[in-house]
Amino acid sequence: MSSNSRNRVLPSFFLLQESRPFHIKMTSSQASLLHRFACIICMENKQTSSASPAISPSCKHQSNVCKPCLQMHIRTALSTKFASSEPPLPKCLQCPSEITHEYVQKSFPTLASTYSDYLLQAYLLTIPDYRPCLQSGCSSGQFHSGREEQPIATCPKCSGKSCFTCRIPWHASRTCAEVKEEERVNEELFEKITKICPGCGIRVEKADGCDHMTCRCKTEWCWLCRASYGPIRTLGNEGHRRKCPHWRGPTGEMPVVPVVQVGILAPVQAAP
Template identity: 35%
Template sequence: MGNRLSQECNICTEKKSPTLFLVVTSKCKHVKNICRDCVERHIDARLCGKGDVFIQCPFEGCKQVIEHNDVKRIVNHELFERFDTLSLRQTLRIMPDFRWCKNSMCGSGQIHYEKDDAPIMTCRSCGEKSCYTHDVPWHENMTCQQYEEKRKESEAATNHYLMKHTKPCPKCGTHIEKNGGCNHMTCKIRSCSYEFCWL
């Protein structure tokens, strides 16, 4: 009799009360065979892993996107708040006139309608000044043109140093500087660890 009153989750394979199962999205074509806990864990893993808010239904073969209202209906309040914040940030990131405040203690941002015509942006929240054009803290005592010239000089000096004192890893391309020892080199990037001869 207990078996008739329980259902097996398609993901965790645990037998649970049918009330703990749900339709993930209104567009899903599969039956209610995934428990709420598994869907919540799936959403949490996607948010924690890549900070991705484009999350598909975890049912194998189902490609339906879990919409904003679906997430709100399924997950706990704390997880929904994280999803909502990441969704907002991703939306703001693609708005061309939006800039985040450069004060690391602030976390605010705003749209700067004047664009490059008036590049000094003053944060409405903390008052920190930043450059709209270069998306950096405001470069005091320099126009945007002077800042750009200095940035290019610095970039050229860095490239010159890298060409003269480093070699790219043949596998991943990361610049490696030889600091003595033999010519046997090992790339310090953990996922690469390619070994090669400096000469």
């Protein structure tokens, strides 16, 4: 068929004769939607001006977290006490980029001094003789020269006592060996009943039977696969991780679960 014949068959509005500019009329409410986004933490529709600024040049994604939620996330991370290991820096809620002190000072100046104290504690914890006070509400600490020979460390500020060896409040009725064994058993149980929040990195415990978790940092995630509820609300069950029992593919396929054959034990009769 010649090109002229094809042109006669096709409706005229399918034939692009020349490029012409066109305009779409929108109401003011429709136009305002172009300047809004849904925060992946609180799931509220916010003005794009309320989105948190990019945390670092390595953040290549669009910011989908509002400023109040990011501020809550940072405050929660900085309020965590670490007795024996260097505290991790708070991270972006959308990628592994670390939230630096410079970023907090510029974006959330009210948290700058808290972050400075946090970094100081992180540095002090690298010194072998230093021990932070473990009493609630006390931010002090001390250098203890007695070590294992004199394990009781007394805080100069609140007089709270802790064990230098075990790094816990003083255990008058138990030996350090008994405490260590008790901690091992508790740690095994702790690993089974808690999981790390993908938002703030703090371990949380499941309080009821629902797999929809909401951390105090406002991050919502699936208990089984730790997927964020932002994609789940957008994609449905396809937003879960592929091996999660809640996952469903775009055409309805389900995750592959290993088949376990269950045998039934029956009494064995003795030979006559």
